Amino acid sequence: xxxxxxxxxxxxxxxxxxxxxxxxxxxxxxxxxxxxxxxxxxxxxxxxxxxxxxxxxxxxxxxxxxxxxxxxxxxxxxxxxxxxxxxxxxxxxxxxxxxxxxxxxxxxxxxxxxxxxxxxxxxxxxxxxxxxxxxxxxxxxxxxxxxxxxxxxxxxxxxxxxxxxxxxxxxxxxxxxxxxxxxxxxxxxxxxxxxxxxxxxxxxxxxxxxxxxxxxxxxxxxxxxxxxxxxxxxxxxxxxxxxxxxxxxxxxxxxxxxxxxxxxxxxxxxxxxxxxxxxxxxxxxxxxxxxxxxxxxxxxxxxxxxxxxxxxxxxxxxxxxxxxxxxxxxxxxxxxxxxxxxxxxxxxxxxxxxxxxxxxxxxxxxxxxxxxxxxxxxxxxxxxxxxxxxxxxxxxxxxxxxxxxxxxxxxxxxxxxxxxxxxxxxxxxxxxxxxxxxxxxxxxxxxxxxxxxxxxxxxxxxxxxxx
Amino acid sequence: xxxxxxxxxxxxxxxxxxxxxxxxxxxxxxxxxxxxxxxxxxxxxxxxxxxxxxxxxxxxxxxxxxxxxxxxxxxxxxxxxxxxxxxxxxxxxxxxxxxxxxxxxxxxxxxxxxxxxxxxxxxxxxxxxxxxxxxxxxxxxxxxxxxxxxxxxxxxxxxxxxxxxxxxxxxxxxxxxxxxxxxxxxxxxxxxxxxxxxxxxxxxxxxxxxxxxxxxxxxxxxxxxxxxxxxxxxxxxxxxxxxxxxxxxxxxxxxxxxxxxxxxxxxxxxxxxxxxxxxxxxx
Numbered sequence: 001x002x003x004x005x006x007x008x009x010x011x012x013x014x015x016x017x018x019x020x021x022x023x024x025x026x027x028x029x030x031x032x033x034x035x036x037x038x039x040x041x042x043x044x045x046x047x048x049x050x051x052x053x054x055x056x057x058x059x060x061x062x063x064x065x066x067x068x069x070x071x072x073x074x075x076x077x078x079x080x081x082x083x084x085x086x087x088x089x090x091x092x093x094x095x096x097x098x099x100x101x102x103x104x105x106x107x108x109x110x111x112x113x114x115x116x117x118x119x120x121x122x123x124x125x126x127x128x129x130x131x132x133x134x135x136x137x138x139x140x141x142x143x144x145x146x147x148x149x150x151x152x153x154x155x156x157x158x159x160x161x162x163x164x165x166x167x168x169x170x171x172x173x174x175x176x177x178x179x180x181x182x183x184x185x186x187x188x189x190x191x192x193x194x195x196x197x198x199x200x201x202x203x204x205x206x207x208x209x210x211x212x213x214x215x216x217x218x219x220x221x222x223x224x225x226x227x228x229x230x231x232x233x234x235x236x237x238x239x240x241x242x243x244x245x246x247x248x249x250x251x252x253x254x255x256x257x258x259x260x261x262x263x264x265x266x267x268x269x270x271x272x273x274x275x276x277x278x279x280x281x282x283x284x285x286x287x288x289x290x291x292x293x294x295x296x297x298x299x300x301x302x303x304x305x306x307x308x309x310x311x312x313x314x315x316x317x318x319x320x321x322x323x324x325x326x327x328x329x330x331x332x333x334x335x336x337x338x339x340x341x342x343x344x345x346x347x348x349x350x351x352x353x354x355x356x357x358x359x360x361x362x363x364x365x366x367x368x369x370x371x372x373x374x375x376x377x378x379x380x381x382x383x384x385x386x387x388x389x390x391x392x393x394x395x396x397x398x399x400x401x402x403x404x405x406x407x408x409x410x411x412x413x414x415x416x417x418x419x420x421x422x423x424x425x426x427x428x429x430x431x432x433x434x435x436x437x438x439x440x441x442x443x444x445x446x447x448x449x450x451x452x453x454x455x456x457x458x459x460x461x462x463x464x465x466x467x
Numbered sequence: 468x469x470x471x472x473x474x475x476x477x478x479x480x481x482x483x484x485x486x487x488x489x490x491x492x493x494x495x496x497x498x499x500x501x502x503x504x505x506x507x508x509x510x511x512x513x514x515x516x517x518x519x520x521x522x523x524x525x526x527x528x529x530x531x532x533x534x535x536x537x538x539x540x541x542x543x544x545x546x547x548x549x550x551x552x553x554x555x556x557x558x559x560x561x562x563x564x565x566x567x568x569x570x571x572x573x574x575x576x577x578x579x580x581x582x583x584x585x586x587x588x589x590x591x592x593x594x595x596x597x598x599x600x601x602x603x604x605x606x607x608x609x610x611x612x613x614x615x616x617x618x619x620x621x622x623x624x625x626x627x628x629x630x631x632x633x634x635x636x637x638x639x640x641x642x643x644x645x646x647x648x649x650x651x652x653x654x655x656x657x658x659x660x661x662x663x664x665x666x667x668x669x670x671x672x673x674x675x676x677x678x679x680x681x682x683x684x685x686x687x688x689x690x691x692x693x694x695x696x697x698x699x700x701x702x703x704x705x706x707x708x709x710x711x712x713x714x715x716x717x718x719x720x721x722x723x724x725x726x727x728x729x730x731x732x733x734x735x736x737x738x739x740x741x742x743x744x745x746x747x748x749x750x
Contacts, residue, residue, distance in 0.1 A: 175684050177504060177511075177551040185686075214553040216684055220490055241686040245698065252691050252698060252717055254724045261687035269510065269681065275735040278510040278535055279681070280728030353720035400685055402703065 008109060012117040013042045020333040024304055027189045027272055030330060031095070031123075036074075039124040043071035046116045049108040054118060057106035059450030060158075062086045064103055064118055071121055080129045083122060088161035088204060089154065089449065091130065091196045092183060094123025097446045098324050130199055137206045143167035145463050148231040150217045150403060153181025155237035155436030155448035157204055162456030164207030168463075171231075173215040176268065181239055183445070185268040186260070188298050190305070191327075194267075218402030223410065223432060233431045233459045236410075236418060237452060240397040240437035246290070250347030251393075255284065255355030259291070259299045259394035266302050283308040284389020288358050290314075290344055291394035292321040293442075297328060299392045300336045308390065310336045315343040315363050320373040341365070341376060345383070347391055357387045399438045407432075417441055425455030433459055468548035469503075472525060477607045478600075480532040481575055482541055483517070489524030491554045497582035498560030498675065498707055501526060502683040504551040505539055512536050513680045515653070515706065516555065517578035526554070529578035529607065535732040556683045557706045560673070564591040566648035569641060570616070571597045571634050571662055573654025577608045579675055580653045585615040587651075593617045595645070597637045599658070603628035635661040642666070649673070652710065656718055663710035674710035676701045678721055693717050 016032040017023075023030055034042065046068045054064040062083055070079035083090045099105075099119035107115030147163050149156045152174040160170045178184050180197045205211060217223070217238075226234050243258030245251050257265075262281070265271040269279035287303040289296050292314035304310040312331070314321060317340045321328060332338070342360040350356050361383055363376035399416045411419045411428035418427055418434040425433035435451030437443055473485035491501065500515045518527035532541040543549075560583045568587050572580035577598045588594045596616035600606040601624045613619045620637045621629025630637060635658065641647065642665070650672040652662040659674040666672040678701050681687040685703035692701050693714035699705065 175553070176682060177553070185682075214551050215490075216553060216556065219555055219684075220494055241684075243686070243688045245688070247698075252693065252721065254721060258688040261681060261689045264681050264687050270508075274728065275732045277508045278732055280510075280725045280732065282725065282728065352723070353717075402684060 008047070008113055009041075009045055010113040012045075012114045012120070013038045015117075015120055020330075020335070023190065024334040025307075027305055029193050030190050033127055034120055034124040036128075039071055039121060040074060042117050043068045043121060045109060046072070047109060053106035053108060054103040054116075057103040058086075059102065059446045060086045060453055062103075062122075067125065068116065068118070068121055071125060076125060076128050079125045083125065086453075087449070088158060089200045090122050091126035091200055092154070092192060093446055093449070094119050094121075094126055095192050095196070096187060096444075098444055100325060102446065130196075138165065140165060140208060141167050142169060142208075145169065145232045146171070146230055147459060147463075148173065148226045148234045149237065150223070150234065151175075151181055151237040151239055151436075151438075152179035152201075152211060152213075153237055153239045153436065153448065154183060154445040155239070155452040156181070156235065157201065158449040158452030159235045159237065159435070159456045159459075160209045160211075161204045161207060162453055163459060164204065164209040166456075166460055168460075170209045172209060172211045173217045173221070174211065174213045175216040177213050178268065179211045179213060181237075185264045186295065186298070188263065188267055188302050190301065191298065216402065218406045223403060223407040223429070227431060232463050233433065235425065235452070235455055235459065236403055236427075236432065236434040236438060237436045237448065238400050238403055238438045239448075240442040241400040242398040242416075243393065244396045244398060245393055246344065246395060248344060248346055250349055250355070253347055253349040253355050254353050255282070255349070255389055256347060256391045256393065259289075259295045259392055260397065262299055262392050263295070263302065266306075272302075272306060281306065282390070285309060286386075286388045287311065287390040287392060288313050288344070288386060288388045289392045289394055291396070292316065292323055293394065293396070294323045294327055295397075296392075296394035297323045297331050297336075299394050301331050301334060303390065303392065304334055304336060311339055311386070311388070312336055313339045313342050313344065313358075313360060315341065315376040316365065316373060317341060339386075342384070343376070344391070348385075355389060355391055357385050358391055359383060359385045397437075397442050399441075403438075415441065421458075423454050424458030425451060426458060431462065468550060469552035470548045471543060471545055474543070474545040477529065478605045480541070481529065481605065481607060482532070483527060483529045483578075484540075484543075485520075485523075485525040485527050486549065486552055487524055488526050488552050488554075491552070492519045492524045492526050493521045495519035495526060495555040496559030497562065497586045498579075499555035499557045500677075500683070500706060501528065501552055501554035502556060502680070503528075503549050503553075505536065505543070506550050509539070509550065510536055511551070511681060511683070513556070513677060513683055513702070515579035515675060515677065516582065518582055526552075527578075529575055531575045534729050535735075538733070553683070557702060558704070560586065560651070560707055562586045562590050567593045567595065567646060568649045568651065569595045569597065569638060569647050570612075571599075571638065571650065571652040571654070572608075572612070573599045573634055573652075573658035574601075574605065575607070576652075576654030576658070576675075577606075577612065580651060581608055581611055581615070583651055584612065588615045588617075595641060595647075596620065597622065597634045597641075599623060599634035599637075599654070600628075601625065633661060634658060635665045638662060639665045656715065656722070659710055660715045663713070663715075666711070668711045672710045673707045674713065675706045676708060676713070676718060677706065678718065679724055691721070
């Protein structure tokens with residue numbers, strides 16, 4: 001056996017996927033998950049190297065080699081417990097984390113071959129647990145202190161879980177009618193099934209965490225009022241929910257959506273089931289999605305599934321695209337068209353005010369900018385027009401202003417992001433912490449979770465010290 | 468769940484609910500709105516708050532049955548519950564002692580004008596109110612408005628109550644004879660636009676916009692309006708704006724975004740066993 005182990009299988013075991021020709025017209029999950037057999041085989045690709053660089057690549061510090069070893073030994077219950085020591089949302093992270101630039105980027109095997117498929121193994125083990133109905137309620141001794149968490153996205157949920165486990169009485173305030181934040185309104189069903197999110201949230205509720213939906217902090221209660229009402233600390237994880245537009249002519253025509261609106265209609269409100277669900281969505285025959293991030297891919301693939309011809313328009317090239325490679329690849333397989341080095345300068349409409357076409361400026365790549373990516377430079381006079389019925393702006397989101405507006409003592413930067421310590425989440429207000437996209441600007445689920453985790457530890461330290 | 472503790476029919480197809488929502492009732496201010504969702508399949512719709520009672524813990528909403536969701540809402544009964552009810556959303560009305568304020572409500576727009584007019588009166592203003600409707604049957608809250616107004620004018624399109632004509636005609640007459648310091652107008656878009664045409668630009672004329680919305684918290688941008696040539700989100704920057712600066716053509720155009728779908732939703736399942744509105748209408 002040890003002889004065999006030495007022989008490295010160069011490639012990851014492939015993930016089984018729904019056929020692109022089939023999935024482009026349904027909202028079922030694209031990736032189907034490893035079987036037990038495949039998971040064990042893949043786990044055996046891990047050589048259990050001494051310095052475990054993968055752990056450093058994980059924003060929440062999961063003991064990756066340990067859980068993989070347990071999978072290899074078929075100790076699945078042990079493996080999920082090991083992950084949950086550090087991560088309370090493994091079924092979600094296994095699906096949406098950019099492992100290729102985190103844990104897997106550091107994998108020793110990955111130096112000469114494909115890295116161990118850490119993300120797929122994490123997903124496998126989380127799904128295995130859900131299938132077993134094994135989730136248990138840990139014994140928690142209440143410590144009598146109350147913490148309010150604003151926002152039930154990945155960051156808030158992680159903080160809630162960490163503090164719930166430590167015995168805090170945690171209340172999570174969510175503005176929408178379902179908990180989960182971007183996991184619910186933003187990421188589509190075909191990439192992250194909502195029943196998986198609901199299940200992970202149930203696990204957090206089981207820790208005694210009270211999740212209150214339809215509660216808009218900043219309107220119903222301010223941060224100061226929460227502190228007055230007896231919360232000993234507050235964590236703000238309100239995310240990046242304010243959509244940006246380009247400020248080009250025609251942007252308010254009917255048929256121009258922010259990606260947030262388009263995805264929220266579809267994911268949260270289930271407009272793809274209209275008219276059984278009453279929220280409408282209209283895509284027409286041809287859609288242009290502006291942007292090159294994961295939100296743009298999600299929008300383009302959603303539009304495709306709603307029956308439209310779907311085009312991504314991105315001002316740089318595929319090399320500079322911020323979206324995960326896997327998402328770009330899936331979009332291409334499904335038939336999304338890509339127009340690189342172009343950006344809209346005007347949207348045209350008919351007399352009814354409906355979008356009819358989009359006019360784009362052609363670009364070429366110039367010198368690298370601060371992000372290290374080569375920046376696009378307009379080619380004078382080179383313009384083209386594409387007839388479209390719908391334009392979806394997926395060029396980024398800013399922090400929602402409701403909380404900062406109503407919390408005068410909370411310091412923010414010029415973009416409206418809350419200023420908070422990167423490690424602890426401490427803000428300009430005593431007892432008030434913040435993390436995730438509202439601090440960093442739009443980033444990833446796992447970074448938001450990492451911030452939530454750091455803040456939970458800092459809140460614990462603060463409240464234990466203040467006893 | 469949010470219980471409907473009182474249901475009243477104010478006029479044909481115009482109904483009033485008092486909804487038990489103590490936390491919202493404690494915070495609500497004139498000019499703000501709520502978003503509700505009837506059930507799991509329902510859409511989120513915004514309705515401007517018509518009144519609030521912190522002691523009773525209730526929010527009053529008044530709506531006209533004009534589409535699928537308001538039709539479904541109309542067949543709910545006292546004791547039934549709404550699945551979701553969120554608020555108070557939007558900025559509150561600016562209330563100061565301006566001097567003489569004309570408060571104008573058209574159709575169901577009388578309802579959201581009422582708490583604003585009351586607050587203005589309490590702040591020491593002389594409140595002159597104008598309420599209007601197509602006919603006397605559709606006129607709502609005349610008494611309520613009368614109680615908080617120094618003078619109440621009524622206009623109906625057919626002259627069946629008050630003066631024959633539009634609320635904007637009455638406003639023009641008042642402006643001829645009275646020094647007016649501020650105007651508030653809430654109602655159908657053509658009415659608000661007409662009021663803004665009659666009112667001189669020197670008088671701030673606040674209108675309350677009710678565009679298509681999804682979340683109501685600044686997240687989706689569906690409620691984009693142009694004010695003073697700048698794009699604003701009615702849900703968080705409004706819903707009230709100075710009507711002289713509003714791009715009315717855009718407001719009217721964007722309201723038509725889902726006209727086709729709205730019709731489709733109305734006829735969907737209508738007449739089938741599960742459609743209650745059909746049976747109800749035959750009663």
